[in-house]
Amino acid sequence: xxxxxxxxxxxxxxxxxxxxxxxxxxxxxxxxxxxxxxxxxxxxxxxxxxxxxxxxxxxxxx
Numbered sequence: 001x002x003x004x005x006x007x008x009x010x011x012x013x014x015x016x017x018x019x020x021x022x023x024x025x026x027x028x029x030x031x032x033x034x035x036x037x038x039x040x041x042x043x044x045x046x047x048x049x050x051x052x053x054x055x056x057x058x059x060x061x062x
Contacts, residue, residue: 008036014058016049026051030058 016028028049042060049056 009033012060015061016056016058018056024051
């Protein structure tokens with residue numbers, strides 16, 4: 001019986017990097033997908049952080 005191949009597109013979690021340095025409680029996280037073959041390194045995107053009420057850099061975790 002053949003094993004099912006893993007897909008190239010995987011789900012990743014993005015977390016805000018700027019909120020850790022502030023005293024604002026909570027964390028801003030987004031879930032997105034990326035292509036494993038095209039983007040081998042960790043993602044780094046600018047996303048809106050509702051806790052800080054501004055656009056911040058979110059990096060891939062896990």
